[in-house]
Amino acid sequence: MINKLVANIKKTEAPIVVGLDPMLNYIPEHVQKKAFAEYGETLEGAAEAIWQFNKAIVDSTYDLIPAVKPQIAMYEQFGIPGMQAFKKTVDYCKEKGLVVIGDIKRGDIGSTSAAYAVGHLGKVAVGNNSFAPFDEDFATVNPYLGSDGVNPFLDVCKEEKKGIFVLVKTSNPSSGEFQDQKIDGRPLYELVGEKVAAWGEEAMGDDYSYVGAVVGATYPEMGKVLRKIMPKAYILVPGYGAQGGKGKDLVHFFNEDGLGAIVNSSRGIIAAYKQEKYANFGAENFADASRAAVEDMVADIKGALGK
Amino acid sequence: MINKLVANIKKTEAPIVVGLDPMLNYIPEHVQKKAFAEYGETLEGAAEAIWQFNKAIVDSTYDLIPAVKPQIAMYEQFGIPGMQAFKKTVDYCKEKGLVVIGDIKRGDIGSTSAAYAVGHLGKVAVGNNSFAPFDEDFATVNPYLGSDGVNPFLDVCKEEKKGIFVLVKTSNPSSGEFQDQKIDGRPLYELVGEKVAAWGEEAMGDDYSYVGAVVGATYPEMGKVLRKIMPKAYILVPGYGAQGGKGKDLVHFFNEDGLGAIVNSSRGIIAAYKQEKYANFGAENFADASRAAVEDMVADIKGALGK
Numbered sequence: 289m290i291n292k293l294v295a296n297i298k299k300t301e302a303p304i305v306v307g308l309d310p311m312l313n314y315i316p317e318h319v320q321k322k323a324f325a326e327y328g329e330t331l332e333g334a335a336e337a338i339w340q341f342n343k344a345i346v347d348s349t350y351d352l353i354p355a356v357k358p359q360i361a362m363y364e365q366f367g368i369p370g371m372q373a374f375k376k377t378v379d380y381c382k383e384k385g386l387v388v389i390g391d392i393k394r395g396d397i398g399s400t401s402a403a404y405a406v407g408h409l410g411k412v413a414v415g416n417n418s419f420a421p422f423d424e425d426f427a428t429v430n431p432y433l434g435s436d437g438v439n440p441f442l443d444v445c446k447e448e449k450k451g452i453f454v455l456v457k458t459s460n461p462s463s464g465e466f467q468d469q470k471i472d473g474r475p476l477y478e479l480v481g482e483k484v485a486a487w488g489e490e491a492m493g494d495d496y497s498y499v500g501a502v503v504g505a506t507y508p509e510m511g512k513v514l515r516k517i518m519p520k521a522y523i524l525v526p527g528y529g530a531q532g533g534k535g536k537d538l539v540h541f542f543n544e545d546g547l548g549a550i551v552n553s554s555r556g557i558i559a560a561y562k563q564e565k566y567a568n569f570g571a572e573n574f575a576d577a578s579r580a581a582v583e584d585m586v587a588d589i590k591g592a593l594g595k
Numbered sequence: 596m597i598n599k600l601v602a603n604i605k606k607t608e609a610p611i612v613v614g615l616d617p618m619l620n621y622i623p624e625h626v627q628k629k630a631f632a633e634y635g636e637t638l639e640g641a642a643e644a645i646w647q648f649n650k651a652i653v654d655s656t657y658d659l660i661p662a663v664k665p666q667i668a669m670y671e672q673f674g675i676p677g678m679q680a681f682k683k684t685v686d687y688c689k690e691k692g693l694v695v696i697g698d699i700k701r702g703d704i705g706s707t708s709a710a711y712a713v714g715h716l717g718k719v720a721v722g723n724n725s726f727a728p729f730d731e732d733f734a735t736v737n738p739y740l741g742s743d744g745v746n747p748f749l750d751v752c753k754e755e756k757k758g759i760f761v762l763v764k765t766s767n768p769s770s771g772e773f774q775d776q777k778i779d780g781r782p783l784y785e786l787v788g789e790k791v792a793a794w795g796e797e798a799m800g801d802d803y804s805y806v807g808a809v810v811g812a813t814y815p816e817m818g819k820v821l822r823k824i825m826p827k828a829y830i831l832v833p834g835y836g837a838q839g840g841k842g843k844d845l846v847h848f849f850n851e852d853g854l855g856a857i858v859n860s861s862r863g864i865i866a867a868y869k870q871e872k873y874a875n876f877g878a879e880n881f882a883d884a885s886r887a888a889v890e891d892m893v894a895d896i897k898g899a900l901g902k
Contacts, residue, residue, distance in 0.1 A: 311706065312721070320722075329722030361707045365714035366721075367728030371678050393703055395737060397767040399618065400668045407672035414619070414673075415627075415636030421674030430702060432739040432762060434769035455739060460704040462741035465790070469783060471776040476783070480773065 289425045289450045290493035290500075290522065293387045294547060296354030301595075302586045303547070305389060305524070306349060306578075307554025308377060309359040310338045314559040316571040319344075335369035338362075341574075342377045345558055346384060348575035349582050355387035357524075357552055378424055388424045389524065393455065395430030395437045402440035409452075410444040426451045428502060428524070431480050438487055442499070446491055451498040451522075454487070456480045456514060459504025459527030477510065481517040488521050496522050496548070505537055505551065512540035515548070523549045529556030529585070535592035542593060551589060557581045596732045596757045597800035597807075597829065600694045601854060603661030608902075609893045610854070612696060612831070613656060613885075614861025615684060616666040617645045621866040623878035626651075642676035645669075648881075649684045652865055653691060655882035656889050662694035664831075664859055685731055695731045696831065700762065702737030702744045709747035716759075717751040733758045735809060735831070738787050745794055749806070753798055758805040758829075761794070763787045763821060766811025766834030784817065788824040795828050803829050803855065812844055812858065819847035822855070830856040836863030836892070842899035849900060858896060864888045 297303050312320065315337050323337035346356065358381075363374035381388050394404040403412075408427045411418040429441055429452045441452050457467055457477040467477045481501065488497030497520045503511050505527035515523065523541050528534070528551050541549035560566045560581035561574040569577035604610050619627065622644050630644035653663065665688075670681035688695050701711040710719075715734045718725040736748055736759045748759050764774055764784040774784045788808065795804030804827045810818050812834035822830065830848050835841070835858050848856035867873045867888035868881040876884035 309707070311710075324722055329724045331719075331721065331726050331728065334719075334721045359703075359707055361701070361703055361710040361714070365710040365719050365728065367714065367719075367726065368675065368678055368682065370714075370728070371675055375675065393701070393737075394668070395702075396666075396668055396700055397765065400616070400666055403618075403668040403672040407668070407674065407677075412638075412641075412672050412674075414638065414641045415631055417636045419638050419674065421638065421672065421677070430700075430737050430739055432737055432773060433765050433767060434772035434774070436767040436769040458704065458740050460740060460743040462743040465741035466739060466783065466787065467741070469776075469778040469786065471778060476773065476776060479776065483772065 289387065290496050290498050293355060293522065293550070294496060296387055297547065297550065300352060300354050301590070302353055303550050303589060304353060304582070304585055305355040305357045305550050305552045306345070306353055306557050306582065307357045307359060307391070307552050308342050308345070308558065309362045309554040310341050310558065311362060312337065314555060314562070315341045316561070316574050318572065331366045331369040334366045335373040338366070338370070339373045339376050343380060344575040345578045346381055346386070348579045350384040350386055352579070352582050352586070353386065355389055355550065356381050357389040357391050359391040359554070375422060378422060387426070389426040389428070389453065390422065390424030391428050393428050393430050395433055397433050397436040398440065401437050402443070405441045405444035409441070409450040410448050426453060426500070428453045428455065430455050431483065442487060442491055445498045451500060453500040453502050453524040454480070454484050456484060456501040457503045457507055457510050459506045463504065478513065478517060481514045484521050485518045488518070492520065496520055500524055502526065503541065508537040508540060515540055515543065519543065525549055525551045529553045535588035538589060539592055546593060546595070553585055557585065596694065597803050597805050600662060600829065600857070601803060603694055604854065604857065607659060607661050608897070609660055610849070610857050610896060611660060611889070611892055612662040612664045612857050612859045613652070613660055613864050613889065614664045614666060614698070614859050615649050615652070615865065616669045616861040617648050617865065618669060619644065621862060621869070622648045623868070623881050625879065638673045638676040641673045642680040645673070645677070646680045646683055650687060651882040652885045653688055653693070655886045657691040657693055659886070659889050659893070660693065662696055662857065663688045664696040664698050666698040666861070682729060685729060694733070696733040696735070696760065697729065697731030698735050700735050700737050702740055704740050704743040705747065708744050709750070712748045712751035716748070716757040717755050733760060733807070735760045735762065737762050738790065749794060749798055752805045758807060760807040760809050760831040761787070761791050763791060763808040764810045764814055764817050766813045770811065785820065785824060788821045791828050792825045795825070799827065803827055807831055809833065810848065815844040815847060822847055822850065826850065832856055832858045836860045842895035845896060846899055853900060853902070860892055864892065
């Protein structure tokens with residue numbers, strides 16, 4: 289799947305991923321109204337609004353982008369119907385040829401970690417049958433529990449040729465509370481980065497590993513160091529746009545081959561119609577606004593990379 | 596809810612929690628067969644088997660125990676039907692008067708963490724309505740992202756009088772890879788413990804805080820130190836039984852009031868019928884074996900505490 293991700297990025301010339309994190313207040317009123325008319329102001333209604341919103345954005349952008357990253361929390365908050373909308377979104381994006389990164393940030397140990405891994409990336413056995421319950425292409429994983437938490441994911445990744453992105457240095461302001469703490473003079477996130485490189489060595493695609501890393505756009509200097517520590521890891525970069533990261537901050541997340549990083553934007557794309565810059569599209573044409581925002585983001589990043 | 600947890604523990608005189616982590620191979624064949632006869636060897640069939648297994652164990656033990664801890668991964672791996680079985684289990688345990696600790700180990704930032712918090716502990720708004728989608732009493736939370744990840748849970752906990760257990764020192768062998776790393780001579784888990792104490796100060800129940808901690812039974816010396824660092828935090832202790840922790844290892848996790856810790860056992864209880872010790876019950880009477888295992892576990896811990 290890392291090979292497909294790289295191929296998709298080369299094809300679209302767009303090292304970006306659209307974060308499908310549909311908060312209800314991002315969804316235009318006419319979409320919500322239609323869903324509520326059918327299902328009421330219920331969890332089912334919310335799930336339908338999310339699904340219709342996602343579908344319109346995917347339909348309007350899929351030819352420009354290599355991948356999407358649905359944030360499962362935004363679906364899980366609507367209970368079972370929300371999880372159904374998550375699943376529907378994953379399936380639809382895959383039909384459209386997109387790589388799907390499940391932003392699930394799971395992390396546990398042993399058989400529990402294995403359960404998450406089969407549930408999201410692999411197949412679960414029931415009697416003589418097996419099923420791929422959520423079937424994303426990649427999942428994000430929290431490293432706090434160490435190798436016991438990551439290895440079960442690796443086993444499934446190797447079997448299914450799928451991948452993970454391990455949280456190394458997150459984009460939020462308080463990420464330093466633990467991640468920046470110095471161990472023998474070096475921050476914890478470097479240690480985690482070294483582990484990512486080691487875990488990744490045993491699961492290589494053609495040029496990059498099945499094991500990637502999450503490093504926030506908001507910390508470009510740290511990104512530069514981590515790029516060197518994990519040369520074969522694809523870096524998933526959140527924090528662009530709404531969280532403050534800009535194209536020029538991203539240069540050092542990439543390798544010299546122009547690859548190695550994929551930059552996420554969520555509300556900057558999916559709620560673009562709410563920005564002054566794209567206001568002329570109007571809420572009715574929110575999906576066209578998202579397309580324009582994708583084009584602008586790609587241009588910004590290409591410009592920064594000198595392409 | 597921390598007050599209810601303490602009250603339940605005093606009433607039952609059992610500082611334990613039963614981990615409802617129903618792997619299919621723990622579930623007796625007759626239960627699986629019946630579920631598969633009705634729903635086929637499908638995700639629905641697996642979910643039904645899990646639910647019937649859980650229900651029997653809860654019916655057989657609820658009067659002896661204060662709380663249960665369903666591990667969501669074991670349900671999530673069976674997709675949507677699995678999540679429905681999780682929800683059904685949570686609801687049923689609450690009907691029985693048990694405190695429900697959702698072992699979800701979620702952790703994200705800002706609005707995403709808030710989405711997990713409302714989805715699992717609070718209420719989510721849809722139009723003019725609001726819903727409590729999963730509605731556990733407590734949730735476990737991963738601290739790697741710092742305060743930005745924990746505060747949204749705290750906001751919901753204060754509003755709903757619910758609680759969280761933050762991963763501090765986990766029970767697994769590789770937990771030390773990051774958690775034991777020394778920062779100015781002190782391990783990371785102590786730093787996390789200090790944060791737990793600080794987060795907990797602003798959300799106090801009568802004697803204990805809404806903010807608890809997870810510390811593995813397999814590291815009793817660390818538990819002793821952490822007990823002092825977080826005097827008002829309830830400690831959820833995994834790793835008893837199958838993972839190697841014994842009653843005598845647990846003494847220092849408790850405060851002098853005999854409270855302050857709740858010890859989890861999962862497969863040691865729910866799959867007790869598979870142990871030589873309880874083999875005479877037979878698979879047909881698996882729930883009775885679980886009851887006997889609960890009684891033995893309570894006696895072991897009481898003995899260790901000198902009660």
